Amino acid sequence: MTNEAIATPGKIIAVHLNYPSRAAQRGRTPAQPSYFFKPASSLAGTGGTVERPAGTELLAFEGEIAIIVGERARHVSPADGWRCIAQVTAANDFGVYDLRAADKGSNVRNKGGDGFTPLGPAALPASLAGEDGWRVRTWVNGALVQEDTSDTLLFPFGRLVADLSQHLTLEPGDVILTGTPAGSSVVVPGDVVEVEVDAPGAPGAPSTGRLVTTVTQGTVPFGDFGTKPAIDDAQRIEAWGSEAEHAAAVAAGFASALDAVADGGADATGATPSSAPEPTVLTEEVRALLDGVAVATLSVALRKRGYHDIFIEGVRANHPGDRILGLAKTLRFIPFRPDLFASHGGGFNAQKLAFDTVRPGEVLVVEARGERGTGTVGDVLALRAQVRGAAGIVTDGGVRDFDAVAQFDIPVFSQGPHPSVLGRRHVPWEVDVTIACGGAAVQPGDVIIGDGDGVIVIPPQLVAEVAAEAAEQERQDAYVARQVAAGAAVDGLFPMNAEWLARYRAETGAGASEGAR
Template sequence: MTDQIARPGKIIAIHLSYASRADQRGRRPASPSYFFKPASSVGVSGGTVERPAGTELLAFEGEIALVIGTPARRVALDDAWSHVAWVTAANDLGLYDLRANDKGSNVRSKGGDGYTPLGPELIDARTVDPGRLRVRAWVNEELRQDDTTAGLIFPLAQLVADLSQHFTLETGDVILTGTPAGSSVIVPGDVVEIEVDAPDAAGSPTSGRLVTTVTQGDVPFDGELGSLPAVDDLQRTEAWGSAPSTGSGTPSTGSGTQSGETPTNSWVAEPVEASSTLSPELRAKLLEAPTAGLSAQLRKRGHHSCFIDGVTANIAGSKIVGTAKTLRFVPFREDLFRSHGGGYNAQKRAFDAVDDGEVIVIEARGDATTGTLGDILALRARARGAAGVVTDGGVRDFDAVAEIGLPVFSQGPHPSVLGRKHVPWDVDVTVSCGGATVQPGDVIVGDGDGVVVIPPHLVEEVVDDALVQEVEDAWIAEQVAAGHPVDGLFPMNADWRAKYEAQTGPSTGSGTRR
């Protein structure tokens, strides 16, 4: 590594640039945005990085680093790549415990000594296609990141041209071009390796593996000088890389973890992706079809556990139709409630993120002796366009929630606040509600008879056949009202079927009339 790389004049990093990372974060920028890192943060391969005492969320980010060769000021996009001399590997380390107070500047969270290791080898930028570079990252020899510049939202040359509009990029300046999905938390004793290569170029040039070992610091921050490290569920989510990490058993290692230790439970469950949306036509059919008819069609198809038992509507005569957004509570435990019950917890995240036409389905283990939502959260769900809420727990502010007009199916009212029986744990995962398994994207239909869960791949045929059956049942009811006995009529035998079809036309048997 040259002296210029060891001590660049400027280090400029982009916030989000890979589609995989942007999708993971749930936001895709229209234009690139940047932050600076100090030159003192540069490290070399084989070095160490310290996780400061009293912190828990040190995260790695494997990145492609561009090193400017000739100064660039207001360069055109077509000319921008010619100003890049070298390409190498970078680890854009960050301490999420300090991120909130940095408010996007990342001065402290990304500026620590050794937080920008580079190298170890330089790839001649003239020999590679900037659109065909690859970056990979390993933690303790396990591959964690693997992406190429084909997955960039903003091409590498665009970053050079864009930055040159605002200031001169000087020889030796470094541009960190963003990290793909897979970045996550590392702990003392972990060994991180980053490699950038061009596997399609002649000779397959590579940076070699940039190796960094995490150590545990023993000097805490001084709260009298500035703000202290602090974490919440949002920072845990973004540091670990997925929403369930704030409440799925991910350990807090900020106190008591010594160098060389690893978390006892570092597995993070991935959220289940919602798999269905309802067209206006399909939603209209479901609003017309009764749950009794839908459940009968599900049973014909072998689905006997489609009922959410024990819940009734807070508004008489209300009906809900929508796709499930799930929220899971676990049994109360003092230490877990301290870490997951406050702040921007899973309950608040679910109600803040529910989309138009979704039904929030809450797993509360059938315990009606505490509220799982109240009027404030009901207002938020209503404002977001939620179709309703189904919970196998209780509802606080029951009358007020009903006045808001949000349909809620629950076990009834209970005045207790959160923290008596439940800990809000995670969202968008498979849950159990009233004895039924519910996944995000499942279709939820509720009326006076109760609530049913329909797998998305069955909903079209189930609702069509249920509506056909409704027509038949209405005709049967007319015959019974006219004085005919039900034997042979309900269900219809061959004679009654012939009479029915003579009047109404035959059924195709697939839920449509002809």
């Protein structure tokens, strides 16, 4: 079998909604198909680029199966429609959601841009498989984000041809983009999107090959003589793929970061620069007090204030002697469910969002429900957090690529190694919300500190007084240790009674403290 060339089509017709997984994301299932046209000037091949226009935020990919008409079709039946198809190939139906409102459903501006319809790289004869035998998959930066098959379609290929032929004549070479499954999401300059269509059940599992497109940033602004880009939360929700993913993006400030890209104020991933200012709750004075203070000592100060369940249980550092200190940035996983993973596991999901937007000095804290039987972070994400300047990662789940992660400088506290990838036990759900990690409630902005004894959570409003008390207690403990080393008995010394406290103050010049124990 030889892959066939793709001729320039006279018409490109695209279907709005056709996969049940995508319809579930949109919250509506159409009774009949609806369509829009794309211009031939939007066509591109593999290895090309697609430009996110200057001043826009929401460029989204849509991996699709494209069918190519082989014979003239007018008023054909659904049964005959599939027989009018000569070839099958891969397509990427790029669109800029910032321009949807201006199009009122026509999609001329938001999906008609140059390079917005990559096609190919090769076409397969339709005779290689039945209309139910095709699969589409999409990868972003090497990660699989979309996968579905034609046997799930709301409107099969033959029905699309028949329906369209009621209204217009389909000519040989015309292309029909048959819809995208769940997993479509926003991409940013620097991302690489790949789409492949194959027939896994056919002999030899024939494939179109991967249709590769790299996202670039446009620099030419829109003029004053046309509609300008405009977006609202409804467009953001649809672009990101779901309300939860949009909420996570907003919570993490990702939309603002993308705006900054167009102005040259952020890196190519859309994340804010690594020089972002550190939050002020951990001032230099507070950090100096906490320097060298043991987690065990801090836990005593918190217990005095009624905070007993501030321990992230069951986690240990990947490097012996590691210490971690920073403000919490939270990521929440929920238990795996196939439909929820289909809607939230692909694309720029909450997990990627968390690691791509963590700020310098923050600690990524992951709620994995104490599930050790799967990985929650691997080498690529850990490296991304390190490059972003994160102070560390804490997860009450497992770590994939454990040995590789241990080679990085970033401290990672976890339940230990596990080789599985995302999708075995978890669905990445949301970021920057209150979570439960290792039995402790953690809110964004809480102070996270860990050492060989474990990891604890300090409410930010308490950190200054707790740090001062714990630092004083450390000084007292050091004094006690010196006395014991010199031969003193511990009775009355540990904790120090009034006599020993008086001696301590006289010898060290320390004032009265409530930290004695």
